[in-house]
Amino acid sequence: MNVYLDNAATTKMDKEVVESMLPYFTDIFGNVSSVHTFGRKGIEAVDKARKEIALLIGGSSNEIYFTSGGTESDNWALEGVSRKFIGKKKHIITTVMEHPAVINTAKVLENNGFEVTYLNIDKNGLINLDELKSAINEQTFLVSVMMVNNETGVIQPIKEIGEICRKNGILFHTDAVQAFPYRKINVVDENIDMMSCSAHKFHGPKGIGFLYIKNGLIIDNLLNGGHQERGMRPGTTNTAGIVGMAKALNTTVAEMEKNNEKILNLREKFIKSVIDNIPNCHINGDIDKAVCGIVNICFENIKSASMVNALDLEGIAVSAGSACVAGSVKSSYVIKALSGSDSDAESSVRFSFDKYNMPNQIDYVIEKLCEIVKNMRKTTNLFKIINTEGKFI
Numbered sequence: 003m004n005v006y007l008d009n010a011a012t013t014k015m016d017k018e019v020v021e022s023m024l025p026y027f028t029d030i031f032g033n034v035s036s037v038h039t040f041g042r043k044g045i046e047a048v049d050k051a052r053k054e055i056a057l058l059i060g061g062s063s064n065e066i067y068f069t070s071g072g073t074e075s076d077n078w079a080l081e082g083v084s085r086k087f088i089g090k091k092k093h094i095i096t097t098v099m100e101h102p103a104v105i106n107t108a109k110v111l112e113n114n115g116f117e118v119t120y121l122n123i124d125k126n127g128l129i130n131l132d133e134l135k136s137a138i139n140e141q142t143f144l145v146s147v148m149m150v151n152n153e154t155g156v157i158q159p160i161k162e163i164g165e166i167c168r169k170n171g172i173l174f175h176t177d178a179v180q181a182f183p184y185r186k187i188n189v190v191d192e193n194i195d196m197m198s199c200s201a202h203k204f205h206g207p208k209g210i211g212f213l214y215i216k217n218g219l220i221i222d223n224l225l226n227g228g229h230q231e232r233g234m235r236p237g238t239t240n241t242a243g244i245v246g247m248a249k250a251l252n253t254t255v256a257e258m259e260k261n262n263e264k265i266l267n268l269r270e271k272f273i274k275s276v277i278d279n280i281p282n283c284h285i286n287g288d289i290d291k292a293v294c295g296i297v298n299i300c301f302e303n304i305k306s307a308s309m310v311n312a313l314d315l316e317g318i319a320v321s322a323g324s325a326c327v328a329g330s331v332k333s334s335y336v337i338k339a340l341s342g343s344d345s346d347a348e349s350s351v352r353f354s355f356d357k358y359n360m361p362n363q364i365d366y367v368i369e370k371l372c373e374i375v376k377n378m379r380k381t382t383n384l385f386k387i388i389n390t391e392g393k394f395i
């Protein structure tokens with residue numbers, strides 16, 4: 003059996019999304035910047051998509067800027083704003099749990115004379131609002147806190163963070179890439195000035211996303227080129243990608259309630275079976291504050307990298323930490339920050355569910371998981387005996 007439980011890394015595209023995109027590769031392929039009919043048909047589709055996406059997040063069309071995805075949106079938000087503040091203010095606040103697209107941009111800004119505070123997270127996976135308040139000083143111009151953490155699924159108090167920023171005259175960016183497909187967003191209610199989203203996390207295509215930039219806020223361009231996206235983000239418009247993203251987001255929001263109920267049931271079944279059958283494991287972060295699709299579990303005395311491989315041999319896809327970290331040997335810096343423990347970080351595995359998962363898949367995963375944990379712990383204990391005796395058996 004093949005079971006995909008790595009939906010926080012990327013999702014399968016909906017068939018209807020693929021179908022909605024196809025005409026824009028073949029018949030309606032014109033460059034939307036062209037004045038002829040081939041181009042104009044594309045413009046209509048892009049305008050419609052922009053309107054739909056804006057409506058679904060509570061914004062307006064002229065606040066949506068299409069990008070190549072979450073990474074570009076995060077880079078653009080942080081760097082684009084920071085450049086406007088050169089010679090004026092120099093302090094940024096973010097968190098230790100951000101995606102590398104934010105953390106590594108913050109590092110670059112630090113190397114260029116900006117000062118960055120990285121807020122810690124508690125064992126529930128949450129930042130502390132009092133710590134945020136006391137980190138603010140007269141130099142602070144930007145706060146960037148992710149909406150949903152990609153490793154634990156924990157939702158941060160976005161509205162409250164936005165309120166604190168507004169009161170202090172500070173801009174607020176949120177990386178909301180993991181929020182859809184599980185959580186609704188309203189940029190106005192939640193006091194958001196800038197927000198990053200990416201289609202491939204909600205059953206849309208890879209390589210397309212958007213940055214929401216609140217009306218009136220002007221940030222620097224990252225790219226230099228043509229006049230696309232009102233001169234803010236040059237590059238030939240990805241018509242098919244934009245159409246696919248709008249289709250995927252429409253479906254996501256329309257089916258959210260129904261799918262969330264299904265996904266939550268699957269996850270609860272999964273968690274209960276793990277807790278009932280596998281001793282010495284615990285959930286990382288406050289599961290009641292997490293989106294329904296993600297759970298991160300620490301299996302004591304197990305190396306998560308080995309577990310990921312062992313599950314893969316059984317046809318099960320999961321991840322140790324985030325995809326971007328998993329490619330290297332580094333363990334999860336998010337779980338390290340949350341638990342304060344290197345061994346917890348090295349023994350934690352993320353399971354992320356979607357609307358396509360079925361209850362019988364959960365039964366299969368539990369069966370394999372129990373076998374794998376038992377075998378691995380036997381091996382670990384064996385090595386302990388060899389080590390303390392100082393000889394081979």
Ligand SMILES: *Cc1c(COP(=O)(O)O)cnc(C)c1O
Pocket residue numbers: 010011070071072073074076101103148150151152177179180200201202203209211
């Ligand atoms: C996946 C992800 C990104 C990167 O988005 P891409 O579209 O893959 O570049 C950024 N932030 C978070 C929280 C993510 O999960």
